[in-house]
Amino acid sequence: MISAAGYEASYRHENNGQSHFTTMPVIAWRDDGAALVADMKTGRLRDADGWANFAGLRKADVPIIGVIPGEGWRAEVKTDTGDTDSRPILAWTLDAEGTCTPLVADSDGYTEDATGGVNFIRVYQPGEMP
Template sequence: MIPAHGWAARFNAQRGDGNPYRTTERVIAWDDDGQALVVDKAAGKLVLAAQIDGFTGIDVDDHLVSALPGGGWMGEFRGAGGTTHHEPVIGWTVLAPGLGGPLFCDDQGLFDPDPIPELIRVWHPRATGPLAPPAGSGPDADSPTPPEDGPKS
């Protein structure tokens, strides 16, 4: 057995209501054949990740280490027919390798920390240059006014 550092086993799973989600478990070690071992909490032992239902593979362990408030930042999204709309950043993730990104809520109050393909860019109302607000942005139904509280950029 060889200790593993910086790796995670990825799994697809389902909530009690049937909705799918993704989850990870840290790879603790590699067995003598090079297979990933994770902790089986119920059994209190290491097991092969590949033998657990929903296993999808191994990836760099980019687990969430911190979250920061949105601080008034906004996201610009590509909509249908070439339109754009804006949503507030509810927070920022900080991942184990030091990377991170913005978090946005859906209309159900849920969020997914994975990258959003429709996201064009983030901007701040007090920024200039590439991070400046888009022309014509302002308080309307598609462009909520960002909160004034939080850290100033």
Template sequence: MIPSKDGYFALYNNSDGHSIRSRPIIAWDDEGDALVVGSHGLKTAGSIAGFSGITRHAVPVVAAVPGGGWLVDCADEDGNSWTDRIVAWGIQADGTARPITTDPDGVTGDPTESVAKCRIYHPDTSAADEGRGWPAPAAASS
């Protein structure tokens, strides 16, 4: 087993089939498979439902601040769209901030990775701020 030191993460499709979540890769096994923490120890990343690939975050997150009510609209290559609530902002060592969302299982990730299109906004955004390629957020349906 070789420890993973370079910021690699396993990507997973959320149970809704759209959102992408990530888990840090802890190590690589003797066959070169990525290992992540499972409920009973290390598991190969590919053995967990929804596995979709591996990515690398070159700049580490050094702090986090609350999401402040921000939302992200995402769309995939097939034209499916969805909205996630940003639960926190990950502040990276270089000073940039990345949005962090979570799924019902508590797996967190950057919603802007592996999507065709995304838009981050605050629900208090005025109509004058719209028009950047996305329509205004739709009213909730019952």
């Protein structure tokens, strides 16, 4: 058995013609690769796909546990005209898996992952921008 983190099993429920989903965290992987979840009724691990309403596995959302100010960091991006531009990194988020993600503001003022777009080139540390 291999311990697991970061995945959850999804289950479909029907009520008056409406579907909704619940999830259960994957606790471990069996040696043959099957995902295991905790069966609260029996107090044992069980194959995630053992219920008829199993809808699949998905990567679980990793909680953000900290935010660090951007303080001079910048992200370089390619503009629609092919030029390059830089955007200030407002903050870095730190998630429970230890990943730091730089956040910039989009044109509407909402934050987004600086590295998530196809126009992303690189991140510059304070004082490094040419």
